[in-house]
């Protein structure tokens with residue numbers, strides 16, 4: 134086979150890494166540079182970290198003939214995105230001591246810290262370890278953070294479904310002890326056998342993502358994952374899961390072979406044993422059949438292109454030794470977070486805080502980081518991160534609610550969450566500049582000000598209450614899931630974005646490119662025209678995404 138003779142360089146790095154150890158220890162000790170060796174840059178991802186540099190300072194550093202300002206981003210593995218108040222306090226302190234201080238809630242329900250210097254990586258990981266937190270497999274060609282619908286108030290069987298996120302994450306952890314040896318000083322046992330039946334020594338051809346949705350909320354954007362599990366609940370009883378496979382949002386400008394895709398439905402399984410087996414075997418199918426020559430075409434979606442959905446299902450049933458039943462009915466009605474207070478069936482309270490683009494920091498008008506710290510100090514609320522980059526202060530007992538409420542009021546968090554407009558509250562942006570090496574345009578640093586310019590347009594047409602989803606990414610990799618929004622802005626160059634429209638509100642239809650490389654003025658003008666037509670021609674309750682799809686995408 135051509136691919137076998139033409140493996141991508143990362144394949145060699147993985148197989149010759151001695152269980153992801155590589156020369157990471159040596160790289161760490163090298164004091165001449167703030168960077169690590171090139172091969173180790175691929176390996177460190179499997180340990181939940183990325184080498185980055187401050188892109189705002191590249192020119193200045195180069196002019197002074199200095200090495201770029203290298204630092205590391207560390208991403209935690211938090212299946213389902215749940216942590217205790219003690220863990221939040223710990224993350225707060227680690228962020229202050231070792232990183233830029235900003236705690237970034239990601240689109241996959243976990244948190245990242247940026248700007249960690251090489252000499253601070255070990256203390257950071259060690260501090261996380263004392264908090265019972267790790268970053269194993271948060272990045273790399275393995276299964277990533279497993280998502281699960283975040284809000285326990287929305288389903289009586291939430292806990293039962295939620296437990297699957299942890300089980301799947303554990304099932305798909307690499308077996309190597311490298312993380313413990315390199316970062317936590319565990320002694321390496323020379324003759325220890327680390328058989329890894331799932332990943333072997335080659336791991337997966339590419340990153341792999343799994344999410345679990347609990348209808349009617351698709352807050353995890355389940356179809357954008359390699360595997361999407363949809364809980365089937367009948368009469369408040371968990372009957373099993375529908376399994377979809379082959380989602381993925383990335384494309385590359387100018388590479389027609391790459392494209393975003395939603396997962397295809399494979400069928401239904403009932404027992405826990407069967408669910409875990411099916412998830413496991415989809416991963417082995419991808420391991421054995423995924424493209425290892427071209428990383429741009431290595432995700433499961435492209436494997437499915439070659440095998441066909443029926444081919445994948447047939448192979449899956451063969452490997453599992455059981456048949457999938459036809460998918461059971463389900464309905465998604467929403468994808469958004471329910472801001473403010475909500476109560477669950479057991480009487481506990483949940484407050485969803487609006488965190489713009491997931492950035493937890495103290496700003497003059499909004500001391501969010503301090504507020505969350507003080508709330509965590511009460512010990513009365515858990516922290517649950519949502520796939521929409523927000524945090525839910527959760528599991529608050531009735532008698533403790535006034536205390537949490539008081540702090541939300543004291544720091545202006547409640548007012549901020551209530552006042553933010555519908556467009557802003559439903560929007561997402563990826564990190565992009567200044568840390569993402571792949572960014573072509575700004576995203577999280579720019580979207581808030583762009584929204585401030587779009588809001589007057591919405592007001593002009595009395596659309597300010599419309600819950601339109603707008604998502605921006607600094608490149609077409611889709612980290613802010615921009616292809617799955619009603620309005621997607623996808624960076625092409627600094628200050629320019631492709632405008633995509635026509636995605637639906639619940640994550641079952643992707644958007645389509647409508648205009649190329651628009652600057653801010655062009656974007657605002659086009660949106661003005663689109664909103665004008667929408668308001669004049671829409672049918673009663675037709676939302677913007679559906680209208681745009683009918684009018685401008687299908688009608689094209």
Ligand code: SRM
Nearest residue numbers: 239240241243381382383432562563564568569610611612
């Ligand atoms: Fe992502 C790469 C940030 C969710 C698709 N993503 C990156 C890197 C690590 C850049 C890099 O490779 O050096 C970004 C780091 C920026 C920084 O400075 O922090 C990055 N991705 C993010 C986060 C932090 C965006 C955010 O603002 O929240 C999200 C972290 C999620 C997590 O906790 O694990 C994040 N990335 C996503 C998603 C959305 C999702 O998973 O729901 C996608 C689209 C879905 C998908 O995977 O298809 C996504 N990221 C990518 C890709 C394209 C992968 C591909 O199939 O080709 C890359 C580039 C790559 O892997 O080569 C990428």
Ligand code: SF4
Nearest residue numbers: 563569572607608612
């Ligand atoms: Fe970076 Fe592109 Fe992902 Fe944004 S979408 S974080 S620019 S890789």
